[in-house]
Amino acid sequence: MTEAPMLDPGLIAQLLPFDPFDPAFLADPYPSYAQVREKGPVTRTPLGLWAVTGHEACSAVLRDQRFGWGDGAAVADHFRHGADGSVVRPFIFADPPEHTRIRALVSKAFAARQVDRMRATAERVVHELIETARAEAGDGPIDLMRAVAHPLPGRMQNALLDVPAEHAARFDELSGDIARGLDPSFLLAPEEIAKRDSARAELYHYIGELAERRRADPGTDLISELVSVEEGGDKLTPHELEVTCTLLLSAGYATTVNLIGNGMLALLGRPEQRDWLRADPDRVPAAVEEMLRFDPPVQMISRVAVAEAEIAGHTVQPGEQVMLMIGAASHDPAVYDDPDALKLDRPAGRNLGFGLGIHFCVGAPLARLTAQAAVSALTALDLELLTETPARVPNIIMRGLAELPVRISG
Numbered sequence: 001m002t003e004a005p006m007l008d009p010g011l012i013a014q015l016l017p018f019d020p021f022d023p024a025f026l027a028d029p030y031p032s033y034a035q036v037r038e039k040g041p042v043t044r045t046p047l048g049l050w051a052v053t054g055h056e057a058c059s060a061v062l063r064d065q066r067f068g069w070g071d072g073a074a075v076a077d078h079f080r081h082g083a084d085g086s087v088v089r090p091f092i093f094a095d096p097p098e099h100t101r102i103r104a105l106v107s108k109a110f111a112a113r114q115v116d117r118m119r120a121t122a123e124r125v126v127h128e129l130i131e132t133a134r135a136e137a138g139d140g141p142i143d144l145m146r147a148v149a150h151p152l153p154g155r156m157q158n159a160l161l162d163v164p165a166e167h168a169a170r171f172d173e174l175s176g177d178i179a180r181g182l183d184p185s186f187l188l189a190p191e192e193i194a195k196r197d198s199a200r201a202e203l204y205h206y207i208g209e210l211a212e213r214r215r216a217d218p219g220t221d222l223i224s225e226l227v228s229v230e231e232g233g234d235k236l237t238p239h240e241l242e243v244t245c246t247l248l249l250s251a252g253y254a255t256t257v258n259l260i261g262n263g264m265l266a267l268l269g270r271p272e273q274r275d276w277l278r279a280d281p282d283r284v285p286a287a288v289e290e291m292l293r294f295d296p297p298v299q300m301i302s303r304v305a306v307a308e309a310e311i312a313g314h315t316v317q318p319g320e321q322v323m324l325m326i327g328a329a330s331h332d333p334a335v336y337d338d339p340d341a342l343k344l345d346r347p348a349g350r351n352l353g354f355g356l357g358i359h360f361c362v363g364a365p366l367a368r369l370t371a372q373a374a375v376s377a378l379t380a381l382d383l384e385l386l387t388e389t390p391a392r393v394p395n396i397i398m399r400g401l402a403e404l405p406v407r408i409s410g
């Protein structure tokens with residue numbers, strides 16, 4: 001497990017309204033979020049960060065174009081600097097019109113790829129993974145993170161980009177290294193930053209090579225689509241393509257891993273919910289939405305005010321940073337009845353787990369079908385949870401498990 005960096009606790013208390021490295025927070029952050037939210041939907045920390053905990057306030061900021069990335073100073077260490085002096089931003093960190101342009105091209109390529117056709121792949125892969133784990137473990141314990149939650153999204157991404165089988169394991173490793181480095185750099189240890197940056201450089205290079213091959217010999221994968229996709233005479237440049245594919249890999253891997261892990265932990269600890277789900281497989285899509293709300297993989301979304309704006313009566317000045325606490329908003333009692341309970345039959349809607357507005361997750365259909373395949377196959381098994389408090393990975397933006405030990409009985 002990655003060690004958390006040694007930050008001065010006094011500094012953390014000035015910067016954030018909670019201590020992300022407190023083991024109690026890591027195990028269950030929702031009571032701390034509730035305490036912050038009780039003071040109002042918006043809190044300003046002593047160092048001037050705006051923390052937004054209310055669902056309505058988070059939704060309003062996500063829809064408001066006065067919040068974005070501006071000059072990008074807050075996220076500049078995620079930009080790609082070319083040897084020719086060019087700078088390419090991943091489009092998740094870009095504002096309109098740059099964001100609009102790249103997002104339109106990516107959406108078109110995703111649509112052409114017909115993600116829904118990947119459902120059969122997800123179902124096949126998850127069954128293979130379960131069979132392999134069963135054969136290896138016999139009556140012994142299985143770590144569901146290692147056996148299913150990690151490899152399934154990895155295999156889906158490799159299928160999406162048609163990565164040659166011999167490179168697939170390295171690809172997964174690199175996506176993981178980047179995902180672990182998604183926390184703000186001031187919260188990361190220097191080795192984590194170095195690993196993230198070198199993983200990104202390796203992926204840019206490798207994707208560049210794959211794109212060259214697909215230009216010469218196009219396939220039906222997403223890279224081939226991105227190489228050729230055009231919108232109003234516009235195309236992605238080679239650097240944009242490398243940065244965009246690397247973003248897709250890093251944004252899609254750990255998030256899906258953690259939706260499966262967090263969701264299965266919640267389910268296995270609540271036999272009555274599992275029985276409800278087992279009674280009708282058509283309930284799985286709704287169940288996955290509730291898992292996303294109950295313990296969202298992405299706990300926070302950041303923005304910077306690019307113009308003076310208001311959030312729930314507070315005036316925010318240009319350049320000030322806003323932290324949208326999705327984990328807190330997802331448990332807001334103003335929106336959710338009994339928010340700390342997992343209720344798989346909860347009415348759909350208003351889920352912020354994939355974001356909202358112009359940056360709404362472009363991979364949501366793929367993430368949903370992948371998680372649905374995993375939850376469906378795993379729910380059908382008789383799984384015994386071997387600990388109700390498995391170790392967590394100490395990241396603050398991405399919430400996930402380091403392990404999920406279970407035993408398959410029957």
Ligand code: HEM
Nearest residue numbers: 091092251252255256259298353354355359361362363367
């Ligand atoms: C359970 C899995 C996933 C979760 C919880 C998730 C969550 C999110 C969230 C919260 C955002 C909004 C970020 C913001 O507003 O700043 C986002 C954006 C994004 N996601 Fe996902 N995501 C998941 C899976 C995926 C997958 C599988 C892919 C790609 C294959 C992907 C690619 C992206 C991209 C490219 C963006 C940026 C969109 C934009 O800026 O317009 N995500 N995701």
